Amino acid sequence: MDFVMKQALGGATKDMGKMLGGEEEKDPDAAKKEEERQEALRQQEDERKAKHARMEAEREKVRQTIRDKYGLKKKEEKEAEEKAAMEQACEGSLTRPKKAIPRGCGDDDEEDEESILDTVLKFLPGPLQDMFKK
Numbered sequence: 001m002d003f004v005m006k007q008a009l010g011g012a013t014k015d016m017g018k019m020l021g022g023e024e025e026k027d028p029d030a031a032k033k034e035e036e037r038q039e040a041l042r043q044q045e046d047e048r049k050a051k052h053a054r055m056e057a058e059r060e061k062v063r064q065t066i067r068d069k070y071g072l073k074k075k076e077e078k079e080a081e082e083k084a085a086m087e088q089a090c091e092g093s094l095t096r097p098k099k100a101i102p103r104g105c106g107d108d109d110e111e112d113e114e115s116i117l118d119t120v121l122k123f124l125p126g127p128l129q130d131m132f133k134k
Contacts, residue, residue: 117132
């Protein structure tokens with residue numbers, strides 16, 4: 001019967017025990033091999049990252065030469081300038097806080113200096129105004 005089984009399996013009698021639920025053979029160097037494999041993977045990943053960093057640095061050099069040649073600015077520089085322009089444009093805005101209003105521009109001090117008599121004179125007809133001013 002062993003012969004028939006061996007022929008049917010193609011000589012894979014070692015694997016037959018594993019399939020039937022037998023114990024797997026332990027490789028004494030399995031842990032060491034796995035550790036070496038993990039180290040090799042880490043090393044490959046580091047090399048890949050270094051390669052991509054070098055490629056990106058080269059690309060950035062090319063981009064910078066193009067910016068210099070045509071007078072272009074980086075995206076970050078453009079955004080910073082636009083933000084500064086927006087802040088500068090908002091200086092004269094109506095929504096600014098009262099503390100930011102310069103002295104003499106719309107202050108109530110001028111109204112206090114004007115007397116009540118002057119205010120009343122503004123509403124009188126012309127000949128009466130002249131009579132009170134004299």
